Amino acid sequence: MAMREVDLVRRIRQLAEAQPPNQSILTGIGDDCAVIRPPADREMVFTTDFVIENRHFESATHKAADVGHKALARSLSDLAAMGAKPLFCLVSLAVPSKLGNAWVAGFYRGLLELATHHGVTLAGGDLASTYIIVADVMCCGTVAPGMAMLRSAARPGDHIYVTGELGGSALGFELRRGPAWMRHLRPQPRIELGIALAEEGIAACMDLSDGLSLDLQRLCVESKVSAHLTGVLPIANDASYQQALHGGEDYELLFTTPKPMPAEIAGARVTAIGEIVEGLPSEVMWKGKPLPAMGFDHFRDV
């Protein structure tokens, strides 16, 4: 069915206007820009993430609502890594016009279900037609001044922790069925947990989107430290060590702190997996040997 931009925008706007009111949004969809009243006594954090057909998902396995969910979940996971409370998002979506209005509406339904759950208002975006599906979701959140958790704040002597379990998404991607597949298909950003960690005073955190080995290396680079992993990992049911070490898209949080942590925070399992040490920035040791960073790099295999 042929689409017209004006009809699509009207439909998306109706869906957005059905969201709960947000007093920070002075002007939402329908103008050249969204107008936002900045929250008093907070800093603001901003992230943007692509979800691209055949890179981040396949149309054969992902319905429109799954793609919408994942597009927002990726950005929300970055907010969680800072300890931020979500505020609003802008959504850019390019689709082949043959997909039709129903696909676009399904995408926004999936996205808005997750958005409303986490208090994120859809405040604007862009629409275009192209040959493959490309979504880019910009998400804004707020944190108490000076309390944003950073990749650069890990210090020698810190314990390294991960939340939840690792490897489940990679296992799901392999199996294409069962709870592991649902975990891959519908990742749940750790928003409440991130906020709880920031309130605990945790300084260094990032989310695990491209695999522990690559993401921990990135944290070490930014903090100019090395990491020693002990060999203990919270591995998802039936997943392998390889999947837990290198598999992407678990969207758990990786954080470091000199304080010992309880085994559970905000309902999530928290596991100590190693220690930050002085050394070559970027070096990650696994059971005493250098761990190659084998997580997902967009430009390595293409």
Add this chain to the structure above:
Amino acid sequence: MAMREVDLVRRIRQLAEAQPPNQSILTGIGDDCAVIRPPADREMVFTTDFVIENRHFESATHKAADVGHKALARSLSDLAAMGAKPLFCLVSLAVPSKLGNAWVAGFYRGLLELATHHGVTLAGGDLASTYIIVADVMCCGTVAPGMAMLRSAARPGDHIYVTGELGGSALGFELRRGPAWMRHLRPQPRIELGIALAEEGIAACMDLSDGLSLDLQRLCVESKVSAHLTGVLPIANDASYQQALHGGEDYELLFTTPKPMPAEIAGARVTAIGEIVEGLPSEVMWKGKPLPAMGFDHFRDV
């Protein structure tokens, strides 16, 4: 040449760190999110715009730096339409890996030249590989509280004005040479002019990205009014009436106000082209006859 994401990010970060310091940016490129200190006593405006290969530009005619310039210019033009002062941007870029590092560096050079000119700090973004070039630029600016110019603020009795001249970009697209082509290739967002209009107290404004006939219709829809054009248009040298009425990408400003305006504001020509009247929302009359909205609709011809 094969690209690695880490090398690309490092190169982009070096380019961004060569920009003038911006005290609002507490954490820029390199973390999960950018951290921003909101400006005191200002509202914030946000926009995001795609620039997609074979939709918004062609690789045969647009060098990497031209694409980078255009990607930011489109978003900055939306800021200009609100009367906002630019603050920072996030840039999402997906490219075929065969393009190589030089293309990506050229894109960011073109983008950052325009960014630095307008005081916009590159604070983050995303990188991915795909089959065609897709850029999505999110731009944030600030306005005095209550002073953002809106599409919805046009009132019956307002004069309709446009800045500069119309049709030049469409002519350039046809000719592919001369000053009109440069105008198409390197659009200049009307930032200073937009700020001056907001300070004048202008309430209703939008930028002309998809052509006067379609964009004025959009303004009328949001303001629930009709528009009567007089037949007078500031037409670019050698451009046709059709190009001035329906050609996109002039990135001039369209605004309405009950006050008579001087012939020049902030160095730009300002021309009265008609009047806002009560009537069917969305109707635009040209010399007494309905003007079809023939500007660019992403989903009409595909």
